[in-house]
Amino acid sequence: MKKNKTGAAAAAAPKKPFLKKLKDSRTLLLMCLPAILFFIVFNYCPLPGVYIAFTNYNFRDGIFGSPFVGFKNFEFLIRSGELWHLTRNTVLYNLAFIVIGNVLQIALAIMLNEIGSKLFKKVSQTLMFLPYFISVVLIGAIAFNILNYDTGALNSLIRATGGNPIKIYSQAGIWPFIILFCNLWQQTGYGSVVYFASICGIDSSMIEAAEVDGATSWQRIRYIILPSLKPTFIILLLFALGGIMKGNFGLFWNLIGNNSQLYSTTNIIETFVYRTMMSQNNFATSSAVGLYQSIFGFALVMFSNWLVKRIDPDYALF
């Protein structure tokens, strides 16, 4: 985190006038412009629309003309008794994705780094990368063709070997594992690239020095590579924590659909909002749920950033 340190140094120096700073970094700002515009248009401009969550919305009066109803739309969330359940499911899934996902990604990156054969390295990297580009719609279809009771590959195999087929699509308990597996299969290869890149960025003289001093492979990994990955890991973790209230909606929806036998373990906030909107066409309530999700996520980002700052200010995002 060299950058942060120089930033801190600059803050300590006498302050430059704002306009001067703007002028000095105009090239950098220009490069940021597309991203800034993107966020303004898609993330800041629609913000006033949040108001819809507090209204009894109708077409003719529009968002700001519709009658204000306070927290009535949120009542539904609590009344349905699902709020706690959904939050729990969403958070647990994300924690599993983040923790197991990152561990696997780091492990893969290190393994790739240790492989000597360039050809093997490239081939395996490509193969691991591929699932990321497969549409979740296809993943849903593939899963159904493997797992379904009547004609699925898995159950056909079980039948052929004389076993009792499993009714996978009616057993809620199995699905967290299936979803976790699919998510890891989809994301790990892609995620490992970031870590692999940071490994490649490690000053090679450190590793060479360690080798000269007689460090084994394990020692190199333990004392050089892993500590060097820490900043990357923390940044990725912070980003991921901010999204902890979001889910991988496409994956969940395409695997589960409207199979209510599996809701108890697979319903997350996003699938809940989607199903509610699809069957109720209730935009105000959907916005209310979305707002709850965003505020909770916001609080989490602030909290985790605060936590990291307390432990080591250099690693904090802001």
Place this chain on the structure above:
Amino acid sequence: MRKKNVIRRIAAVTLCAAMAAQTMIPALAEENVFEGIDTSDHEVITMLVLGNKPTNGRLEAMLEELNAVLTEKVNAELDLFYIEWTDWQTQYNVQLLSGDSRVDIITTATDWLYAWENTQKGAFLPLSEDMLKTYAPKTWAQVDADGDWDVCKYNDEIYFIPEDHYTQYTNHGMFYRGDWAKEAGLEDGTITKYEDLTDYFAWILENKPDCIPFDANKNTGNIITGYLTSKTDNVIISGVNVGNDEFWFGMSPDDPFTVTSPYMEGDALYDAADLMKEWNDMGVWREDVMNYDGDTREAMYAGTSGADQHHSQTYYSQVKPNMDVKQEGSDVKMYYWGMENNNVSKPLRTHGAAAINSYSEHPERALMVYDLLRNDETCYRLINYGIEGVDYIVTEDGKLDYPEGYDTSRDALDSNFWCGRNDDLELQNVSWWDGTADMIANYDSFAYDYPYEALIIDKNAIEAEMAAMANVLSEYLPQLRWGKFEDPHAAIDEMREKLMAAGYEDVKASIQADMDAYKESLETAE
């Protein structure tokens, strides 16, 4: 200029005279009913329809021809805006919600297209009598003569035009094969009550190993509703679905103004759930039916499904004629819900309706175009059937047929004009089952009038409770419907308890209040 006008007038008068002399049709029918209306600006009228937009070029060809006619008559052209079937409920409501001024005419319906909700939310333009009489005179006259404007009124203002002059029965039921039913030992090979289906399915399981008795998929309609209709006298109240399910009922055709729900009251639901569990355990449908998305109808055509579920119009217009060709001798029949207790209501007059967008920039011209589409023979045939000789032909005895080599699945026009079909101009389709008229006559002989056509439920008052109830139903109903609970009775008790907690009694009281007011308004009208 003046000379030309004189000539035109003379020509018109002579033509009218000739027409009047020739037929008994009043001269008015051919006279320009829009005379005196300023149509000097050329307008493009956009109509929102539901369906998948065709890509075979036939629609565009038809529109080109139609627009030439419309331009000549009212100096306007028509464009179609499609809401495709993927996620159509959301797409439809979002489109109306957006306040998009491009759309002028909106296809709607009180039972399946949220007409009252959208009226309440202000999506539709109120249509004054003067406006209708001036810009849609023929439509006005016909609907008025049939006394049907009342079913389109909200707070005494008309909000949409009903498709009230078109016969179709859209009551649901099960299609099954008469040949197999006969072998299964059912009398005449006919299923007359719900439980007979069990024998039919059992026979298929035993004798047709390659066939799934009812190869349903995750989108198949709720067959428990069918059971409840057949075993109680309750009358479904359309348009107040909880979630996507019909939930609220009137007590009976004789006592339609008492609100109830067999999902909450009585034992019929227990019996239904037991039967569904029996079917599921037998293997009537796939174990994973809730995730399966194959096409049941195609499977039935291919002989791999013994049954399919949909409504009468689908039966006589598609399934029966198709099965007669694709499964010769299958003698496909329909067991309609409510057969054993004659619990069938006549079709809603607002199962299709046309509304004008409240943001439309030229509502008057939109009404004029609509009036032509609905009542002018040339326009009617173009929008519904396409170009004569290419998309359809008229047989010598005046029926509708298709040219040689025409394939519906490839060449369909798909203009989806479902908001103004008209029996007077409708051609009898030779490809439809020739027993159609008898089937409809049979329904007409015993079906009762749908009692709730102008009933409007104030949904704002009960939105939160209904949402909570929908949430409960979305979890329990699919599992009850496909017989997935180990102990259906316990599941029903649990569901009923949760529905109570979600506010069932409050919603019921609120709907009952609306119903009482409706009953009163009917009585005072009399």
